[in-house]
Every structure is written in structure tokens, then in C-alpha cells.
Amino acid sequence: MISALLHKTVFIGILLAMVSITAFSGTDDGTDGNTELWSLDLATESGEVSAEDFSAWMKTKGFEPFSYLFFKRRPKYWRVGSCEGVTDSCLVMQEHDSSSHIIYTFESAVAVGDTLAVELAYQVKTQAKGARLDQKNKEDAPLRIFLTFQTSDELLHLALTDSAAHATGMVVKSARKPDRIRYYMLPDRSEAETYEPHRFPVKAIFQKVYGSKEPGELVAIGIKSDSNNLGGESLTYLKTLRLIR
Numbered sequence: 001m002i003s004a005l006l007h008k009t010v011f012i013g014i015l016l017a018m019v020s021i022t023a024f025s026g027t028d029d030g031t032d033g034n035t036e037l038w039s040l041d042l043a044t045e046s047g048e049v050s051a052e053d054f055s056a057w058m059k060t061k062g063f064e065p066f067s068y069l070f071f072k073r074r075p076k077y078w079r080v081g082s083c084e085g086v087t088d089s090c091l092v093m094q095e096h097d098s099s100s101h102i103i104y105t106f107e108s109a110v111a112v113g114d115t116l117a118v119e120l121a122y123q124v125k126t127q128a129k130g131a132r133l134d135q136k137n138k139e140d141a142p143l144r145i146f147l148t149f150q151t152s153d154e155l156l157h158l159a160l161t162d163s164a165a166h167a168t169g170m171v172v173k174s175a176r177k178p179d180r181i182r183y184y185m186l187p188d189r190s191e192a193e194t195y196e197p198h199r200f201p202v203k204a205i206f207q208k209v210y211g212s213k214e215p216g217e218l219v220a221i222g223i224k225s226d227s228n229n230l231g232g233e234s235l236t237y238l239k240t241l242r243l244i245r
Helices: 002-022 054-060 202-210
Strands: 036-039 063-068 071-073 079-082 089-096 099-111 117-126 141-150 155-162 171-173 181-185 198-201 217-226 233-244
Touching: 036 099, 054 063, 054 079, 071 099, 089 099, 089 141, 089 217, 099 141, 117 141, 117 155, 141 202, 141 233, 155 202, 181 202, 198 202, 217 233
Parallel strands: 155 181
Antiparallel strands: 036 233, 063 071, 063 099, 079 089, 089 233, 099 217, 117 198, 117 233, 141 155, 141 217, 171 181
16 A cells, blocks of 8 residues: 555656656646736737837836837837738737837846746847857847846846747857857747747746856836848838746
């Protein structure tokens, strides 16, 4: 009887381990007990926001343009409208030899822990040819989701990035100094036919990128797209961006 109970306990332990490993690969149907901590709110009365009105609209949603020294990366061509192929609203991120980056700073920092995840659903339709994130003058990408962490001694940035030049799951260090920005490669969505959401465990990816260092707290989230280094155009439809636990 003890042997049978032991085998049953081992089996349950293995099953729970399998569930925990795969917990981030599914989609949220509202019944799996996940808690949404924050999401990109694309709700509007008309379902659309023009490029001309986008800067004012994003401020009502708590976003600010990224500022560096004396310039701001304000979106010139971004808008809110229908996702290509479906009727739902998307953040339409379009670039014409330009760079855009908006940031949402959390009023209260988010403890990371083991269960925090980013959920993403998007499609990339066009991206700059020849872009490489490990070369300073070729750092174009159609989509980067920046996560900013306040660790025990510094701010570190992790960018979940779509780039056809780098393999899925690859870690790429920015050529820029200091070394506080690193990229984690998402599955390239340029050939995607659906907007299936995927989840990415924050702490596990942070520690793959930065080693065993504790991520501390998540203090901001940013969205970026650019084609300014190589010129040309890029186009991404971002349908879902959520933080869940």
C-alpha cells in the first residue's frame, strides 16, 4: 500500500511539473484562473484613431514618447484601426524611414516572481531588409516590447523582439553602451496567418538574458518599431499586449 501511494505521489508530482512548464504556452479563455495586471487598451468610440490624433490619444492611455537627450521618438505614422484579416482593433505600427517608441510607467512597480508573463498577439507584414540588432547601424526591428526592471543596483531593459535576422529564443546584446539593453528573439511573425496569442514567462527570460540576477520589480513597459537605420518601411499589427499572473 505504501508503495502504491508513493507511485501515485510521484505521478502527481510529475503531472504538476508538466503543467507548470506548459502553463505559458496556451491562450487565456477566461477560465484558467489567470489574473490580468495590465493590458494595452485599444478601446475607442469609433474603433479608430488617425495618425494625426495618435499622440494625444496615447497620452489619455498613460503612454509617453521615449525621450533621449534633446529629441523624442514620437510616432508619426502609428494609428489604431482594424487588424488586417480580422475586425478587431489593432495598434497599427507603421514606419517610413522613422523610429517610434512609447512608454508606460507603472504607478506602482510590479513584483516579478515566478508566474508573471507577457501575452502577445501580432502580425508583422513588412520589415526593414538587412536589419541586425547586433550591429549599431542596422538596429531596425518591426516590433520590440521593452520591459524595464529596477534590480537591486541598476535599471535593466529586456526587449522581446521580432526580427527575421535572428533565431527564435536567441539572446542578442545591443552594440550600444552601457550594456543595459538586451534582446530576446520572439518567433518571427512575418508569415503568420492568425493572431494567436503567445505567453512569455518574464523571470525565466530575464534570467536567460542576464544570468542568475534577480529581476527585482517591473517599473515600465514600452513599445517600439523602427526602420530609420536602413530606411524603407515596416508595418506591424499589434492586437494583444497583456501582463498576467
